Amino acid sequence: MTAAPQSGEFRTPEDRFVFLHIDLNSFFASVEQQLHPEYRNRPLAVVPTNSDTTACIAASYEAKAFGVKTGTIVGEAKQKCPGIVLVEGSHTEYAKFSHAIAEAVERVCPVSHTPSIDEMVCQLMGREQLPENARRIAYDIKQAIYQDVGEVLRCSIGMAPNRYLAKIASDMQKPDGLIGLLPSQLPRAIAHLDLRDLPGVGARTEARLNAQGIHTMPQLLALDRQGMHKLWDSVWGDRLYHWLRGHVTGDDGAPVPSEIQKSLGHSHVLAPEHRTIPGSWAVAHKLLHKAAMRLRMEKFYAGSMALHIRFALNREQAERLRSKQHFSGLKHTGWGMEARFPDAQDTLTLLEVLQKLWQKRPQGPDFEKPFFVGVTLGRLLPESHHNPGLFADQDRRSQLSSAIDQINLKHGHTTVHLAGMMSARDSAPTRIAFTQIPVQYGSEWM
Structure with missing residues (x-):
């Protein structure tokens, strides 16, 4: 691998995929459908307790078709989808499945980062980064999960030259998606996205961007590096400028870890x-x-x-x-x-x-x-x-x-x-x- 660039530098890589971001689709709901065949192909929501006033933790894609999603109040979910199956979540089962899936992925490609219980990141090396080889690895990961863990469990995989773009790509096609973002396709390949599709841009950040005249991705992508720095008033703007163009900045979109648990x-x-x-x-x-x-x-x-x-x-x-x-x-x-x-x-x-x-x-x-x-x-x-x-x-x-x-x-x-x-x-x-x-x-x- 090429050494990480020094501060203020970046390099534009060849058309290669360096990171695969694996996002398990409706993970908690899919685990329940894997464990209980009678729930398959039925709208299902995972809840913390069996109460109409609590909120859904997760929803199957069948439930999402009725407008039920994470955060929907259970009473409202019942109104939207009268036949919905409600299951109290099992932390133990989801943890077991998460570890089993990680082992299946490891059979194909080492897991380099685990951002959350339903996400994994693989870093490709050498010839693995060639687009045709990266795609084969991604398909093999999907097949390993299917064979080793369960046929109901699906994942969307994003491929990109940096971790930030790989995360974006993994959200672009669900369920069971596979999207690659190459430097030669950027930034036009992401111009159709909403600002909220960017990791780290929530409602509050979007409102702040809107207040500064940025309402769409094309408007954001039209800014030069100095403009992005000014927009965020921090080095985050500089990083984002490079990440969205497929540049490798050395940190690859990874979150900054705290030195010690507090x-x-x-x-x-x-x-x-x-x-x-x-x-x-x-x-x-x-x-x-x-x-x-x-x-x-x-x-x-x-x-x-x-x-x-x-x-x-x-x-x-x-x-x-x-x-x-x-x-x-x-x-x-x-x-x-x-x-x-x-x-x-x-x-x-x-x-x-x-x-x-x-x-x-x-x-x-x-x-x-x-x-x-x-x-x-x-x-x-x-x-x-x-x-x-x-x-x-x-x-x-x-x-x-x-x-x-x-x-x-x-x-x-x-x-x-x-x-x-x-x-x-x-x-x-x-x-x-x-x-x-x-x-x-x-x-x-x-």
Whole structure:
């Protein structure tokens, strides 16, 4: 491979494909149809809970034909598609399928990046980059997934000289698409796209571009490099200018990684039976149990904890208090507080912190119907940087947590747990991860 260019430089490659971006089509819904043949060729939506007020996590292409998509409220989905099949999502199954698909892809071409649970990127080398060879590799990847994992699972593959364009190409033809964008075809090959088709351009960015007179892709592509830099007021504009023309800039459209993970945690929209103060406390306890176990599995200590609670409001309360509207239509008000403490990773110490935060929550008639709880551990410190304490009690607590972890890793993550989460032991299951790549700890996934 040619060495990465120096700052401010780029090179225009030959008509070759350097990256393949594999996008699994309607992944969660397709997994359910693979597991349940009776759901195939039927409109199906994956939901977090069986409630009309929650939102669809994913929809099959049969459901999309009726206008049901990710984010559609379940009650609205039922109106649009009366016969829709609703399935509560299984993080464990989706994680297993994601890993199985990665193994199938690896049989054809090494996976160099995994941006999310339903995306993979392969970097081609040498003669693999020739268009005819790259296309053969792409077809072989599709066939490997079909043969090794399941006939229902389809993917769209984008081929391009850089990762940014490969991602764009993977979205241009769904389902089961294969699109290549060569430098000689650019930028005209993408001139028909909408601004929102560009990775990183959401509603807010689009509004900012519109305010500066950019409403279409041809208008954006007509800008020179200086114009793109000015439009974004950052080096991102320079990069985008080169990426959209098939140039190789050295970073290939990859996201900039943070140097160290800064936090981890879990949140949960409460089931109706847990929308009470005792019920929400039990769920918060369960969330901390999961977060503390992850903390130890990922070999971190935490120095802070944040607790967030949202309370459902009736009409009179919503008018009187500062309220927001949940995507389900529920009016609510929120509260949150952070506590800092000496670095810890054992569950008992962290539970004491959670109890102190819980006691400081707002109380009274306006705060009696919690419907959302979130627990986040922050100020993470790698185990290698932690200074052991001088007190025996800390050692005993760490040994207890370690012993509990060994049992739970073997028999299930809630086999041994503290009594406070008993009523919520089976609630707040591990939720579907879009950007977090699932990791298996023992017999379960997180």
